[in-house]
Amino acid sequence: MFDVLVIGAGHAGIEACMASVRMKKKTALITLNIDMAGSMPCNPSVGGPAKGIVVREIDALGGIMPIVADKTALQFKMLNTTKGPGVWSLRVQSDKEAYKKMMKEILLNTEGLTVIEAACHSVIIEDGKATGVRLEDGRIIEAKTVILTTGTYMTSTILRGHTATSSGPEDQPTVNTLSESLRKAGIKTFRLKTGTPCRVLKDSIDFSKAEVQPGTNEFLSFSTTTKEEDVLPFDQQEVCHLIYTTPTTHQIINDHLHDSAMYSGLVKGVGPRYCPSIEDKLVRFADKERHQLFLEPESRSLDTIYIQGFSTSMPVDVQEEMVHSLPGLENCIIKKYAYAIEYDAIDPLQMKPSLENKIVENLFTAGQVNGTSGYEEAAGQGIMAGINACLKIDGKDPFILRRDEAYIGVMIDDLVTKGTKEPYRLLTSRAEYRLLLRHDNADQRLLEKAYHLGLVSKERYDAFVLKMEQIERAKEELAQVHIKPGSSVDEYLQYLGFDPLAHGCSELDLLKRPKVTIHGLSSITNVDYPPVIAQQVEIQVKYQGYIEKAKRDAKHLEQMEKVALSENLDYLHMDNLSLEARQKLDQIRPATLGQASRISGINPSDIALLAMKMKK
CATH class of the missing domain: 1.10.10.1800 (tRNA uridine 5-carboxymethylaminomethyl modification enzyme MnmG/GidA)
Structure with a gap:
C-alpha cells in the first residue's frame, strides 16, 4: 500500500512523485521504461515565452526540472530582453540524452521512492474512489491516491501519410486499456494530435547557408540554487541556426497535401494551434512567402539536428523531397522521419482546481493527458498534483495558485474553467497580471508557500x-x-x-x-x-x-476567490439565472465566485445574483 502512486515518468510524473517524497509520503512510480524518464520526444529544449517562467515557478516550489535543465543545457538564451520584464523568459537548448540520464539517476536514488517498470492495464475504482492500479502482468498495486501522468501514451497512434501504427512516441509501446477503464467510470476522453519533425545527420548539413543563432553571453539559470560552475561556459555552448522554407518547399507540400495524414482524413484528433505542422501552416497562412525554421542540436552524444518548425505527417518519400528543398539541407541524410501522433486525453472540465478528478475521488491527473502541450506545462501540473495528493491524504485543504500568483495558476484555472478542444499551450497573453508573474520574482511569489508545505529546505x-x-x-x-x-x-x-x-x-x-x-x-x-x-x-x-495598479486589480480577484461555492448547489433550478449560466455552472461546478466569473457565457448579472445568494 502506497500513499501516492504515479503512473508515467514523463515531466509531469517526475515532479509529482518527487513532490510527494519531499512531503514524506510513501511513493511509487510506474513507468514502461525507466531509461525514458524525462524524455524529450519533440523539441530538445526547456523554457521559452511563458514556459520559462513556469520553470522558475517549479524551482520556487522545490522541483527538479530547473536544476536538471541547467546542468544539461547546451545553450542559454534570455528572450524578449528588448521588452519589459513582464515577458522576459529564459530558454535553454537541452542535451536530451544527458537530461534523461540525470533524471533516471535521481529517481533511482531517491529515498522513499519505489520505481516499478511495468505497463499499467487499468485504474482500480471502487465506490467512486481510485484505490490503485492493475498492471498488465496481473499484479495489483494499492494506493491511497493515484496520479495519472501518461502523456501521449494512452491508445496512441503514429501517423505518416496513409499509414497508422499503434505506438507511443520514439518507438515506445502504447497502453490501449487504460483510457477504457476511465471511460467505464464515467470519465470523458477525447482525441488530440501532436507531431514532431525529421532528425537529420549534422555532418550532412551545409551550415554556411544558415544564420548563426548564439545564446546570451552571461550567467543565466532556471534554478536559484544553480552556481556558475554548474553550467556550460558560454564559449563551450552550442549554437543554433536559422533557415527559411523556399518556394520549392511550398510547391512540394501543396502538391502532396492529399498524402498528409493531416489532410487525408486519417487524423481524427485536433492538433496544436500554436505549434502546427508545416502543411497546416501553409494552408492557414497561404499568404506567407516563407516560414522560419531552426536547426537545433539534440545532444553532444548524438549526431542529429532537430528541424524546429518542420513537423509533418507526410509519407517518407515526400519528406525526403521537402527536407532536400531547404537551404543547406540539399544533400542531408535523414536519420529519423517525422510523424504525427494521436492519443487519448481527459476532458479537463471534469477536473477540480486541485487536479483531482470530479468523477473519481483520489484520482489526480497532470500533463498532456489533461489536454496540454509542452514539457513545462506538464511539469507545472505534475508538481501541483503531487502536492495536492499529499494534502488530500492528510485531510488538508488543497493548494491552489491564483491567476495573479503564478502562470501555473493561470494554466490550471484555464483548463478547469474553460476546458480545451486542442492541445493547450501557455502564452504570456493568457495572463492578465503578467507584470506580477515575472521571470525574476518567482521565488518572491512562491518560495515561502513551498517552505511551509515542506517542499524546500x-x-x-x-x-x-x-x-x-x-x-x-x-x-x-x-x-x-x-x-x-x-x-x-x-x-x-x-x-x-x-x-x-x-x-x-x-x-x-x-x-x-x-x-x-x-x-x-x-x-x-x-x-x-x-x-x-x-x-x-x-x-x-x-x-x-x-x-501597484496590477496588485489593486488582483486584490479584487482575490476577494472573489474567497467566496467559496458549494459543490452541491442546484444551479439548474436557481431562479433568475440565465439558461446558459445554469447549464455552464452545472457542468463546470466552479469552486469559487471568481472561477464562476471566468466561465464563458456567464454574465456580470449572473455573478451578482450568485454573490447575493452566497451572502444570504
Whole structure:
C-alpha cells in the first residue's frame, strides 16, 4: 500500500512523485521504461515565452526540472530582453540524452521512492474512489491516491501519410486499456494530435547557408540554487541556426497535401494551434512567402539536428523531397522521419482546481493527458498534483495558485474553467497580471508557500529571506544617496539621451528613468550591489506604478476567490439565472465566485445574483 502512486515518468510524473517524497509520503512510480524518464520526444529544449517562467515557478516550489535543465543545457538564451520584464523568459537548448540520464539517476536514488517498470492495464475504482492500479502482468498495486501522468501514451497512434501504427512516441509501446477503464467510470476522453519533425545527420548539413543563432553571453539559470560552475561556459555552448522554407518547399507540400495524414482524413484528433505542422501552416497562412525554421542540436552524444518548425505527417518519400528543398539541407541524410501522433486525453472540465478528478475521488491527473502541450506545462501540473495528493491524504485543504500568483495558476484555472478542444499551450497573453508573474520574482511569489508545505529546505528559505532583506536595505540606502547636478551625472544622462539634471535628487528617484541603472551610476556614487539585488531594485522602482495598479486589480480577484461555492448547489433550478449560466455552472461546478466569473457565457448579472445568494 502506497500513499501516492504515479503512473508515467514523463515531466509531469517526475515532479509529482518527487513532490510527494519531499512531503514524506510513501511513493511509487510506474513507468514502461525507466531509461525514458524525462524524455524529450519533440523539441530538445526547456523554457521559452511563458514556459520559462513556469520553470522558475517549479524551482520556487522545490522541483527538479530547473536544476536538471541547467546542468544539461547546451545553450542559454534570455528572450524578449528588448521588452519589459513582464515577458522576459529564459530558454535553454537541452542535451536530451544527458537530461534523461540525470533524471533516471535521481529517481533511482531517491529515498522513499519505489520505481516499478511495468505497463499499467487499468485504474482500480471502487465506490467512486481510485484505490490503485492493475498492471498488465496481473499484479495489483494499492494506493491511497493515484496520479495519472501518461502523456501521449494512452491508445496512441503514429501517423505518416496513409499509414497508422499503434505506438507511443520514439518507438515506445502504447497502453490501449487504460483510457477504457476511465471511460467505464464515467470519465470523458477525447482525441488530440501532436507531431514532431525529421532528425537529420549534422555532418550532412551545409551550415554556411544558415544564420548563426548564439545564446546570451552571461550567467543565466532556471534554478536559484544553480552556481556558475554548474553550467556550460558560454564559449563551450552550442549554437543554433536559422533557415527559411523556399518556394520549392511550398510547391512540394501543396502538391502532396492529399498524402498528409493531416489532410487525408486519417487524423481524427485536433492538433496544436500554436505549434502546427508545416502543411497546416501553409494552408492557414497561404499568404506567407516563407516560414522560419531552426536547426537545433539534440545532444553532444548524438549526431542529429532537430528541424524546429518542420513537423509533418507526410509519407517518407515526400519528406525526403521537402527536407532536400531547404537551404543547406540539399544533400542531408535523414536519420529519423517525422510523424504525427494521436492519443487519448481527459476532458479537463471534469477536473477540480486541485487536479483531482470530479468523477473519481483520489484520482489526480497532470500533463498532456489533461489536454496540454509542452514539457513545462506538464511539469507545472505534475508538481501541483503531487502536492495536492499529499494534502488530500492528510485531510488538508488543497493548494491552489491564483491567476495573479503564478502562470501555473493561470494554466490550471484555464483548463478547469474553460476546458480545451486542442492541445493547450501557455502564452504570456493568457495572463492578465503578467507584470506580477515575472521571470525574476518567482521565488518572491512562491518560495515561502513551498517552505511551509515542506517542499524546500530551511537553508534555502533562510537564503531567500536574507535576499529580500538585502533588497529592502538597498532601496533604503539608495533613497539616502543624494545626487547633485554636475559633469559626471550629466554626461551619463546625456549618453542615455536625457537632459542634464536641473536640481538634485536621490539615486532611487533617478532610477525611475528608463535605462538608468545602479551599475551605471556606481562610478558617480560609489554605491553598487550584486546583479540579482540591483535588478530587483531597478524593476521595483521603474515599474512601481504599474505593479501597484496590477496588485489593486488582483486584490479584487482575490476577494472573489474567497467566496467559496458549494459543490452541491442546484444551479439548474436557481431562479433568475440565465439558461446558459445554469447549464455552464452545472457542468463546470466552479469552486469559487471568481472561477464562476471566468466561465464563458456567464454574465456580470449572473455573478451578482450568485454573490447575493452566497451572502444570504
